Amino acid sequence: MAQQNPKSVYEKILQAEKESTVQEIIDRENSRKIRVHMPCKVVRVRKNSVDVEIQGMEDSGFGYYVKFPQLLDLPVIYNNYTAKAYIITPIQVGDTGLVEFLDFNASGFSDSGNTAISSDQFPHSLNNGVFINGYIPDNVMVLDDATLANPLIMGLHNKTFLLSVTDNGKLSITSTDDIDISGNNVNITASKNLTLTGGVNTTITGTTNMNITGNSTTITGSSSTIITGNDTTSVDGIVVKTHKHKDSVGGDTSAPL
Numbered sequence: 001m002a003q004q005n006p007k008s009v010y011e012k013i014l015q016a017e018k019e020s021t022v023q024e025i026i027d028r029e030n031s032r033k034i035r036v037h038m039p040c041k042v043v044r045v046r047k048n049s050v051d052v053e054i055q056g057m058e059d060s061g062f063g064y065y066v067k068f069p070q071l072l073d074l075p076v077i078y079n080n081y082t083a084k085a086y087i088i089t090p091i092q093v094g095d096t097g098l099v100e101f102l103d104f105n106a107s108g109f110s111d112s113g114n115t116a117i118s119s120d121q122f123p124h125s126l127n128n129g130v131f132i133n134g135y136i137p138d139n140v141m142v143l144d145d146a147t148l149a150n151p152l153i154m155g156l157h158n159k160t161f162l163l164s165v166t167d168n169g170k171l172s173i174t175s176t177d178d179i180d181i182s183g184n185n186v187n188i189t190a191s192k193n194l195t196l197t198g199g200v201n202t203t204i205t206g207t208t209n210m211n212i213t214g215n216s217t218t219i220t221g222s223s224s225t226i227i228t229g230n231d232t233t234s235v236d237g238i239v240v241k242t243h244k245h246k247d248s249v250g251g252d253t254s255a256p257l
Contacts, residue, residue: 035101035124036101037099039097041094042094045093050076050091051072052071052097074131076091089133096136096140098131099129099130100130100132101126101129102128105122151165151167152165153165161177
């Protein structure tokens, strides 16, 4: 068997090491530039986009780390917005989330829904990201365990409003201000009990007709009870405003006539 020239073998080893080193440098540089998601904080809110600051630092390639530049005018992803319905929580300065860097330049779609591919692709570039709201550090999450145990929660951090639904379907709505319900027809049906309680005043008004019907119907006021209506307002068939009684001479008032 012919022996290889030691110098030739050595040169091949050196060449392989050189190519390996060059490839490692290329791979390291490419991996440094390839980005998928990064945590960020909103510093400015526009109509349907935001400016953000990356919450992290970048390898400068020279042995030290530097801050990322602010990313400007990022389109916002609304997870609960569809062609038929939406639930929107407006983004505020200081909100945290993720920047997702896209595989190709999607500015045409973000601007007008255009799906044509542009010549400048910017794959996973800092100039080609979208903002996803709601990446919250544990020390910022202020909801207690009891509230988080509910499968559906909607509320304000200032605690002026909370809507929650339990696993059994119990719906609770709490507000420190007014609650207005408006509709063409508003129907409230309880298979067992219906309770309406006013801490100061309870008012039920029908501009045309109002009917209160029950097998046993009780209207009670601890101080006073006022039922107001027009000339035909009746209780159990007795017109409140115009009904009459027999002469109460002697202290006894007859039943309504």
